Amino acid sequence: MNTFARIAGALLCLCLSEHALSAEFRKSSLGPSAPDLIEVAGELIQGDEAKFIETAIKSADAIVVFHSAGGNLLAGIEIGKAIRLKGFSTLVPDNMHCASACALAWLAGRVRLMSDTARVGFHAVYTSEDGETRVSSAGNAIAGAYLNQLGIPMSAIIYITGAPPDSMQWLNFADAQRVGIEVKRLNLTEDAKASQPPVQSTSSVDLLAAIAEETRNILGATNKPNDVAIAYLQQKYSEQVSYYGKSLSKASVVSDKLTFFQRWPVRNYSLVADSLRVTCDTQSTCASEGKVEWSATNPKATSQGSAAFSYGWSFEAGVWKVRSERSKVISRSVSPNGTEASGSSHLPQYHLDQSGGRVASLTNLYQGTDCHASGQTVGKVARRSFSNDGVALTGFVIEGSDGNREFVNTSVEFGALDAATAAWIRQGMNTLIREGRTAAISTKACGAAGRVLMLDSVR
Template structure:
């Protein structure tokens, strides 16, 4: 978002999308331009009685988009965005004008703005224009009750790329708000919003679910509940089983089944279970049999022990009452020495590719997007987060939410060293503390070798020093398992490089403090397949090696420095 945002094809036009037994939805199509007049929307709303606005726009002029957003808010309209069309770049600003805002995952896109290719403008003027408009956008977002951090996310994405928001991100930034379910005039009554000419709306009344659909829904709900905290999971299970269950080939009282489930839940209180896409088969006669494969991740509450793998499952359901008559299954794969929910992450990544890469109007694309959100919710519930602040695109990965120092989570194993004496941070006090305002590097001159990473460096420095009094350590990805670290001096604005990183030091993780010059660097030595921890003293802008030790094999590099040196 900014001066000019997106590449669109025509100025804004308004079309009516007819809805059965309701007022039409208004579709705003094309490019927001400086010549647009939001009064045309006022007239169209007065004429049609519309209550809901939707978009098919790649962006355009930001000022015009905000003007439309304010008009939408003034008229008390709601906004709805389907993935079969698009609202990207500046269009996002118009969308958040809705008093109620709903959008499908992947329907809203953001990125940096740029000046129009035809604009003839010098550097100082451009900087002043961007600063002024950025202030306007922040004011507008606050006015619309949207988190201004949305702008920060937008600025982290290059203008030739696009970042489509997930459902969780839209809720976090308050891009979406409220619920249109009770509205008499919503585009959900139509199959899709047309991308060209409005089409006849289809019948709105949904057919009752079939027995097979009920069975599939039950299995999804079962594993969804089993992935929640114990109280919620066990509350669901208490109502899920018949009085007597054929439990793994043996008639078993309901109470015994629940006792076994309760015992497992107490031993493994952190759980995430997800049925593999396309694996479930359901056949229904008087009862329904549902069979498939489920991936799981479970963790003990003590000892950090993790269980991960895949299992076959089989349920026989009384589809009329929705209870389990029979349950069986078997483990088919287990993952050794892992701490990550590797199988659920793999599911999410596959679904994310299908959601982002599929045709927006295909049912399977919508299903992939919905399943991606479901798997993502389960991952977050067990303590895993996607991406960090300031990251985008290929840099974003799933990582442990509780991570506070830079590290990669993954396989576990090996043992901690008992002979190595770990240096104490307080023995390496800072020599100078930061004062005043952070000064940014000269990326066009003296520091141009860091120009390619200027956005990450600026974002990191804006947060203030986090190491040795006045420095910021900024870790930047360079591929799977590969990263390097920029050491930025917030006082003198000069960036420099950390002595470890790149493909020679894979799985690099750092442990450091603001009040100490000491840094612990952990990395994998590929030649010897050993995980190494090194300590460095950053004295007077020079790195001095303090000590070094091996903490185990490759799997040890997926634990933290503290865990390896206990």
């Protein structure tokens, strides 16, 4: 009997409760020369890291199996550090889940294992006071430092910490490959095999062709009149969709599409020749990716450019549906139409670094007309100001090399942007304008006396 068959057998009698008041830990032997099996189930609380270390300290090698909705951030991180120090592997098996602080601990595995039916979920670190939930900047900084120590790439760190506290970013194999999280597939209940190869059945060619056709159809639907396009999309999305890094309902996704279609009523999206790639993990889960070139027009402006896209597909009730969608703009330009050409109608734009996972600069941020360019400044961000809810950046103090300080206001019309562009610009505002960072900015002087500085670009 191989090691993975022994794991499957051991987990058949898993009796630890996920709903315990604190996490429970159990260690069992898988036999001579095989790693130990350490099971972790339940909510992680402060002090559980010591219990884990006590359980694991004598094991020379082990596979740590998780089944937990999360819990205390520091407990999860310290368990993860112990796992990495010992060189253990981590596993979320069939039909179990590991979220939040649990998922951070799972990431520490020397080898990360996950079943097709397992769920590993991430979201931003948060605090809860007086019944109000807020993103914790300090907590996310701690999590980011830990992930950096594990060697997790920046694209993955953004993915892991991107979902707001009231939602969850559920990891799938396509996303893991895209953002750089190394994960191996392990389905214990299917003959206890260590992994499943990509689909290689006699129908695999037909399966790949079907997903390619589905992808062309959904891109083609984008070019149709708004009512026709929306009617098609209504039937093509799963009830819950990973949409540009956020877990949204189908209704929310379709609503976002409708907003975009209404803003740009004339659209022409075309698939770049030979760019489409399709892979299938199983007969019911596939992914497609490629590049498109587009032109979209409204009475005031024309937007043109190209983008890389990816869809995750699942076979549900006899129909292929989109379970995840992402895209990354490669190039984009917006030009005014007709009489608008004399005005300043350029929308805010972002520019990525060479990795394609981090915003390097933002431009055209302020659209006010009662302003004039006031020059460029290079200085350190000394302090930031936020809206009453503590979420939206409203301005910051920048200190020049001569010690002089100026307050710069920020105001971006996110309502004029599609969801993907808005997400990248929000990310850029958070990373490029952070306290202690040296930033190069250009501003506009606004108001009757030109004394109000508005941020127009930053890098």
